[in-house]
Amino acid sequence: MGGTVSCCMSPRDTPKIHRREVELEDAPVTTTEEVDVSEDTGTYLQHISDRELPDELAQESNPSDHPRASTLFLNKSQTDVREKRKSHILNHTSPRMMTKKSSSCSTIFLDDSTVSQPNLKSTVKCVTLAVYYHIKNRDSSHTLDIFDEKKHPLTREKVPEDYATADPEHKLIYRFVRTLFSSAQLTAECAIVTLVYLERLLTYAEMDICPGNWKRIVLGAILLASKVWDDQAVWNVDYCQILKDITVEDMNEMERHFLELLQFNINVPASVYAKYYFDLRSLAEDNNLSFPLEPLSNKRAQKLEAISRLCEDKYKDMGRPCMRRSVSADNLLGVRKSHAVLS
Template sequence: MGGSVSCCFSPAESPKIHRRQVELDECLITTTEDVSEDTGTYLQHISDRELPDELEANPSDHPRASTLFLNKSQTDVREKRKSNYMNHVSPGPLTKKYSSCSTIFLDDSTVSQPNLKSTIKCVSLAIYYHIKNRDSNRSLDIFDEKKHPLSREKVPDDYSVVDPEHKLIYRFIRTLFSSAQLTAECAIVTLVYLERLLTYAEIDICPCNWKRIVLGAVLLASKVWDDQAVWNVDYCQILKDITVEDMNEMERHFLELLQFNINVPASVYAKYYFDLRSLADDNNLNFPLEPLSNKRAKKLEAISRLCEDKYKDMSKYLMRRSVSADNLVGVRNSQAILS
């Protein structure tokens, strides 16, 4: 997080290098205790600090805690299933493709390379359930769209009571990711920061603040995840009526409310990815599937062999180290006996 990135007032475009064009329609920092004596005082990492008791089960920090959005969605999923059962509603024709003896279907989404369009849809749906099944309307002025509008258009009088549809949330996030050329991994980190904010600040995401909270999470996630981050001034070309000063202020508040904890462990990231897939499955949001071709099967086989060779080399290396350590212990025991 460089200061030159988070507080930018230059009208020039960002130093982001040329990337391949992202087409939406196609599509741990750890610390060790082995500190040398001459390094001075040991500075504790944010991830090593003790969290308050009420934050110990925060899903954005702990891999075993259930994600908030999945819990929020289960109420609707159970009611829908119960309604279908009571009314004897037929599930209808199967739209999802299933593998068979002759054909194997695979999607192009993995935990390390998620499908961009499907991931944004799932994140939008998670935010939708957060808003729909919120406990209350706790908010902060910095995220209130009436007090800090994102455009010059008049904010409707019912802006704080009408829940946005899933499509509206998806279009807003898709516009940000398409214009800034952000990745699917960044969308998952955005959701992690969003849920961390709701827990740490003890607020709710609701109709009056969801756009600014999502924007703040995207700003932060893009800078933490991408090596060549988008400057705040670049978002002014997407949201043409918002000022850089407003975004800088919102970003500072966002960081303070997160207690500057921007660490996302790999285990937490993986948990959010698979919970988003579960959410998609519960809501019939199918990831694009393609039959396994001979070319792709050979590629997967080559990757598998490469990983297997690496593990074999690692096992041999560890075995040699173990034998060397045993020999060293034997020599020292012999010297002790002779002395």
């Protein structure tokens, strides 16, 4: 699998709503005594459009498939955000205004994170914060054996007795994910796709990410995202060298289960990717995790101008009637390679 995101399943399909399979003996039988049927008319079959779910229900069920549905992690974080805002009001403090740099006539501050090339460190921090809120504000603790850390340990060390009840801190989740991304040299875009797959798994499999399974779920999402997104994917055996004690057979089995639970739907539309990117930025702003700001230099201004021209030429080509191109994640984010060359 390369950098081009492929579609293995229609996004209209909703695994949460299980469709009843009709056996042959249960099928309705029509006779000439009940209804006047002509010779060339067969048994009545329900049209496929009658069995498809309405768009509104599909969007509500699958926020990782539809751009208009709110992300799960942002909803999970709202309780804590409201408490923080209430505390700031009572204490008459505004840390966001105190730490944020302001531009002036002589200096313009810009962060180096864009939707086509996010900042790696900040993106990983935001993704792990989203995982933290998923665990902390979970509705229940529904899980599957394949992701249970006690049944499938990642290390030879004894699993703590409270492994399934003690919520991990954000810094512990960040340290785990940062180690994988640093050792495997994964990209920030891969981190965003990892979060998409994670929320898709929770929705499709109707399960929760909790203290006893978060490491294996995150590892499975990273494993799949790196293979789908990156041109040169990391092999399963490479992750075994990073984590030391996990076996290749365990990695293969976990990847197979992850794909089956996703019903092999690894498609990430550009609109969904962009939604997750901007919701992660909103999460960072709500939690005072500022993206690094740097003063705009002449050299950087020239690079931004060159990138702007590349984008403008790309979208002009896409808009020509004689060159019909579908807008995919690869089309929208293809400029990142040009950006890398300019850098």
